[in-house]
Amino acid sequence: MVVLEVIATCVEDALLAEECGAGRLELITAITEGGLTPSIGMIEQVVAAVDIPVNVMVRPHSRSFVYGKQDVATMSADIKAIAATGAAGIVIGALTVDRGIDEAFLEQVLPLAGKLDVTFHRAFDELEDMVAGLRTLLRYHQISRVLTSGGVRPAPEAVPMIRKLVEITRDREAGSLSQPFSGHSLSILAGHGLTIEGIESFIEATGVSEVHFGSAVRLDSSALAPIDPTRLKDLVNKISYIG
Template sequence: MIIEVIAIRTEDIVMAAAGGADRIELVTSIAEGGLTPSAGLIEAAVKASSLPVNVMVRPHSQSFCYSESDMSIMLRDIEIIRNAGATGIVVGALNAEGEVDTGQLERFIHAADGLDITFHRAFDEVRDQHVALRVLTQYPAISRILTSGGTLPASQATKQLRELQVASLPLGINIMGGYGLNGDNISNFVKETRVPEVHFGSGVRHNGSYNEAIDVGRIARIRTILQEEL
């Protein structure tokens, strides 16, 4: 079971590693759902620990439909991320019809040039998640989909996530559950969905707040719970 933790500072990465996290999602502007961090932060994050660091590629929070100007920025950001030595990128794009924008996605994949790729929670705004899943599995470069199964917290969409997990098994792509997960609900969540990866934000911070530091004990508790479930 893979535990991914959102980091917004290098100190977060050190704490996440100490608690037993397996991977970092590096972002800025976490209150907006996560935007692309600065080049300086990316470089520092890569040096902060041996944990894999996947970096958000999202220039703004207005939508997941991107203009050509947006695309130019995002492709340059991917180049910076790759040159900084990060493990991967977290990205997604939709068209006006609520479908995966395959043209833009293919440009991201080409720019990533072998980096690990997560398709992020833009997936939760698609018109049909099962159709989108089949589209994304056409691209072997995409390792996983981060999803809560819709617009509600993941713990309230376990049936949909279980369906996505079952559908993904023969297709070579992982479903990573995220949004609203914490030490109190993770046991039931994993039992009901059987997803192989889980993603945590405020649920592993002091007082459950993004304004607080990462709580090593909360991550360690989740790790213990998951070990008991496997």
């Protein structure tokens, strides 16, 4: 079954997304900046309003994905606060100055996440080497998925790379990884530039089991507009048919 994750920026979004059949929410603010951490009040209200999982963006600013000590301290405090709201998970990501995965960041914040579901977000798409980056993330068993468009281009333009990433996650021998999976399951969550009209062929071509939608399920495909229930239900029906 293909999981549909929908971006929510308010309680109204969350309720409508659940009503129309979304399987999970990514709760953010500042959608036009790629998503920042929403207020604790917003998180509490959304978690209380819906039954589907709510994964919360942890990103203090949109300058870059390279974070200093103060940024990491802010995100650490946010993760602790988010865990107390009853949210299902967090969405995080950090890079080194040479465009690699910031493992020091992961080692500092992942213990704070406890049992929260963890997504590594589209900072991944700015890596110097996405395959090497994925192999790094596979060593962190708390990370459940990677949100990616296969690079800086929209996902439909990066089908071969996304397919390659999916195949790496499904390779039980772990290819050239230094360590085997040891039972770790990590999914590729495809997002950015996906369309309702093209979703069936995209899923077939890439083999992804999770997809992420934002603007494409909103009125006039506008990031700042409300969710369009007709478009979202159409998408849910297409994905349900595939599943």
